[in-house]
Amino acid sequence: MIRKHPDFLDTNPDEVKGERLFEGDILLTPTQRRSLNERKGIAHPYYRWRDGSDGLPLVPYTFGDRSVDRVAVREGLEHWMEHTCITFQRATTIRTPHLRFIKGGGCYSYVGRMGQWRGQPVSIGTNCNVWEHLLHGSLKSVAVRLHFLCQALGFDLSSGDRLIMLNIEPWESSPTTINTDWLPTAKSQSPEVELGIVVHEVGHAIGFVHEQSRPDRDGYIKIINSNVIPNRLSNFNKYSNAAINNMDVPYDYSSVMHYGPKGFTVNGKTTISTHNPLAQGMIGRRVRNLPGLSHRDKLLANRMYNCIGKYGNYGFLNF
Structure with a gap:
C-alpha cells in the first residue's frame, strides 16, 4: 500500500559516490563525520555563509546540470529570501564557495558552507x-487519490477526492507507461518538485539539521524503532548538546526540517509519534499542503545569521 503522503527520503539512495547519506539526505565531510563520532559540534560558525558587500549573508549559487528543475530551485531560494536576510545570487566566479544545484540520484546536501570546496x-x-517516482516505477497496481495526484502535477482541483486505480501491466521488454489523456489541461507552468523539498535541502546548505535529531527531542516525540527499517535506525539518532546550537528556539513540530510520521517505515506504520496527539499531523509538512518555512524555521535562520543585528527590525522574526 502507498501512503497518502509519501516521503522523498524513502526513495533516496543509501549512498552517493560511495559515501553513505547521513540521516537520509545529508552529505558529510570527513571532518564533520569525525566530529559526530566524537560527539562534537558540526554547527560551528565556520560552516556559516559569509556576509556580502552589503553586510548581509550571501550564498552564491550555480546550476551544474541542465536538467535540474530551475523553476523549483528559484522558488525555493526566493522563499528563503522572503523570510530571512540571507541573499542568494548567481555566482560570478566558480573559484569561491558556492552552491551547485544538480540533478543527482536523489535529494541531498552538505550541512553549511564548505569553505574548502569550489x-x-x-x-x-x-x-x-x-509522485513521479510512483508513476514511473515498476509497481503492478498503484492506488492514489486523484486530488493529490493532480495537485502534484500542477492542476488546480478545488474539490473532490475520488479514489482511482492505475493498473500498470508493463511489457517485459518495454518501459511502464500510463495513459494520462483523462487529465485536465494545466493552467500554468509549475515546478516538478515541491517547494518544501527545495527549502529543506537549502536549509541543510545554510546550516540546518533535522529537527527530530535535536538533543531535546525526547520531550516531544517518540521514535518507534520496531517500525523502522532495521538498517535505517541510525537515521533517528539524536545530537548531543555540544553538537548543535538551537539558538534558544523551541522544538518545532511544523519545521520544514522535520521527518514525516512514517519516515523509513518498514511496515507502513508510524515511526515518529508526537507526545501531543494534536501535533501528529504537523510533522513532515514539507510534502503537505502548506510547504515551506515555519515560524520557528524563520526565527532560527534569522538568529543564526544575526539578521536583526545586521539589518534592523524590518520584519525579520526575532521572537
Whole structure:
C-alpha cells in the first residue's frame, strides 16, 4: 500500500559516490563525520555563509546540470529570501564557495558552507518528486487519490477526492507507461518538485539539521524503532548538546526540517509519534499542503545569521 503522503527520503539512495547519506539526505565531510563520532559540534560558525558587500549573508549559487528543475530551485531560494536576510545570487566566479544545484540520484546536501570546496552539490534530483517516482516505477497496481495526484502535477482541483486505480501491466521488454489523456489541461507552468523539498535541502546548505535529531527531542516525540527499517535506525539518532546550537528556539513540530510520521517505515506504520496527539499531523509538512518555512524555521535562520543585528527590525522574526 502507498501512503497518502509519501516521503522523498524513502526513495533516496543509501549512498552517493560511495559515501553513505547521513540521516537520509545529508552529505558529510570527513571532518564533520569525525566530529559526530566524537560527539562534537558540526554547527560551528565556520560552516556559516559569509556576509556580502552589503553586510548581509550571501550564498552564491550555480546550476551544474541542465536538467535540474530551475523553476523549483528559484522558488525555493526566493522563499528563503522572503523570510530571512540571507541573499542568494548567481555566482560570478566558480573559484569561491558556492552552491551547485544538480540533478543527482536523489535529494541531498552538505550541512553549511564548505569553505574548502569550489561548488558544493545540492541535489534536487531523481525521486525528489515522489509522485513521479510512483508513476514511473515498476509497481503492478498503484492506488492514489486523484486530488493529490493532480495537485502534484500542477492542476488546480478545488474539490473532490475520488479514489482511482492505475493498473500498470508493463511489457517485459518495454518501459511502464500510463495513459494520462483523462487529465485536465494545466493552467500554468509549475515546478516538478515541491517547494518544501527545495527549502529543506537549502536549509541543510545554510546550516540546518533535522529537527527530530535535536538533543531535546525526547520531550516531544517518540521514535518507534520496531517500525523502522532495521538498517535505517541510525537515521533517528539524536545530537548531543555540544553538537548543535538551537539558538534558544523551541522544538518545532511544523519545521520544514522535520521527518514525516512514517519516515523509513518498514511496515507502513508510524515511526515518529508526537507526545501531543494534536501535533501528529504537523510533522513532515514539507510534502503537505502548506510547504515551506515555519515560524520557528524563520526565527532560527534569522538568529543564526544575526539578521536583526545586521539589518534592523524590518520584519525579520526575532521572537
